[in-house]
């Protein structure tokens with residue numbers, strides 16, 4: 001098991017390294033580029049050349065990349081120009097991270113807590129009305145664009161019916177102590193219950209919108225996987241042993257059926273980061289997605305680079321955790 | 337009508353009350369938009385305590401469906417089961433699902449064909465053995481573990497304590513089947529059903545597993561229903577043989593009688609397809625020509641008629657009736673031999 005984990009960590013470092021290279025090259029191939037962004041209207045060829053030289057952009061790409069690596073290893077990712085002008089780009093990421101983590105965790109929790117039991121139930125009642133209903137519900141989940149769903153939720157639950165807050169992370173003017181930057185958690189840690197509750201209410205709508213796609217995917221994979229496993233010979237063996245229905249379901253069906261679901265959950269984290277861009281924008285929820293949208297629109301390259309890079313690192317990290325979880329469930333991986 | 341009873345050996349006849357008595361078992365599958373399919377079409381046979389009874393026939397003749405129906409393990413929907421399977425005075429087919437759960441694994445156990453897919457890949461061998469004892473004998477996992485090691489030892493698995501911690505993929509095919517046998521025998525069942533337990537194994541391993549099964553049923557007095565498509569397996573193991581064709585028993589007899597003097601043309605065909613050690617080199621095996629796809633419906637014919645070299649006029653017009661009893665008999669208008 002230890003060997004497996006060490007090997008996966010080494011692989012992960014390699015993946016992160018390659019990703020950083022791809023992202024670096026991709027950002028430099030975007031039209032416009034940092035020089036135009038900084039100079040704007042005042043652009044002349046001479047000024048361009050001077051600024052490019054100053055920023056090292058006249059160097060060949062691999063030289064630029066090595067310089068970038070060197071600076072990155074010191075934690076220097078450049079300075080934000082638009083999102084938080086003058087602020088260190090990495091700091092922008094660190095400031096926004098807790099908000100998105102909080103939002104994504106709730107969304108993922110909703111998707112799993114709904115997707116797995118519903119998928120299991122649908123499979124057990126394969127072909128019944130419950131099954132058909134759940135499948136249609138999940139199809140709607142993937143078919144409705146996140147942006148549109150977020151907008152609908154906001155319009156009805158916040159604007160029309162006034163049940164939940166329209167935007168933001170916490171009611172402005174609320175005097176809340178910050179600990180982790182995850183407001184719900186902070187409220188619990190400091191026993192400021194009303195602050196925690198207020199932050200939670202702000203989370204609900206964006207989390208529901210963000211959960212829609214991972215929910216649908218987790219539901220469908222669970223359903224398909226349980227259907228497969230129910231047909232497996234070892235489930236029949238378990239029944240032939242006269243084991244109770246509870247043991248057959250839990251130990252023999254669900255545990256095996258969870259293997260593909262665990263992998264899916266890891267992959268959904270990538271989707272969550274993408275979905276966060278849309279959801280956070282609709283709800284003016286100041287997280288990484290919102291920062292990414294702003295940085296992209298305003299051509300804040302330093303911030304854009306940090307956010308995408310860190311997004312990739314988070315994705316790779318989550319999938320490392322998923323691999324470890326998978327190995328814990330599946331001895332065929334663990335003992336190889 | 338009486339010819340059939342002339343078989344020289346009548347295995348277990350009158351020796352004791354049957355442990356399992358299957359009567360007119362029928363299993364009909366109904367798939368949406370398809371015609372009804374009678375996978376098992378009125379099968380009857382008896383199994384006495386300590387006896388080994390074979391169910392033999394080609395692929396698709398209803399062997400597995402028969403055993404699954406007796407075990408109450410047929411897939412939930414799309415099938416209809418009728419008849420009876422009296423085990424120890426109770427009809428297994430009418431027992432409640434929970435009563436059936438209590439019997440399965442303790443009174444009646446089953447071994448399946450493919451040992452790899454029949455074992456749960458993510459659960460240790462030890463756990464898969466102990467869980468049966470936990471369920472039926474009220475033991476804790478701790479109490480059951482040494483017993484599981486004993487069981488593995490008994491089925492010939494070397495270093496059983498270490499094997500308990502292994503997972504199925506870490507065992508060889510033969511060891512896996514031994515482990516499955518250990519699970520089936522964990523609660524000393526009175527009846528063991530083995531559905532082609534050696535088909536997925538190498539020839540040498542096959543012989544070992546068959547020898548083990550034989551030894552175990554003799555030691556424990558467990559009755560065994562041995563399902564196979566290979567009459568060769570039956571020859572070494574079974575006291576009584578039922579030959580199935582198209583969901584019906586077409587011939588039954590003691591192993592000696594059946595091998596010496598087969599009456600049904602299909603049985604003869606099966607016997608001719610067994611490789612023989614004493615056959616002259618160059619002698620070809622003669623499998624039964626044709627396939628089950630040619631079958632006629634039993635309702636107004638002998639299902640085997642299109643493949644039968646003995647067929648006569650009534651074969652394609654009437655259903656041949658059973659001639660014999662619960663010990664020997666056949667179902668044929670124009671039987672072979674009968675010279676004994």
Ligand SMILES: Nc1ncnc2c1ncn2[C@@H]1O[C@H](COP(=O)(O)OP(=O)(O)OP(=O)(O)O)[C@@H](O)[C@H]1O
Pocket residue numbers: 365373375393394395396397398399400401402411565
């Ligand atoms: N769940 C099912 N639904 C519909 N038909 C089925 C089902 N299970 C089995 N059958 C059919 O019933 C017939 C008998 O199947 P069975 O599995 O008993 O054959 P078998 O004698 O065990 O053959 P094999 O040697 O291949 O295991 C086959 O034609 C099969 O297609």
Ligand code: SF4
Pocket residue numbers: 600601602638639640641642644645646647648651656667668669670671
């Ligand atoms: S009844 Fe007729 S067709 Fe059927 S096995 Fe006997 S001889 Fe052949």
Ligand SMILES: [Mg+2]
Pocket residue numbers: 399400401531532
């Ligand atoms: Mg079968």
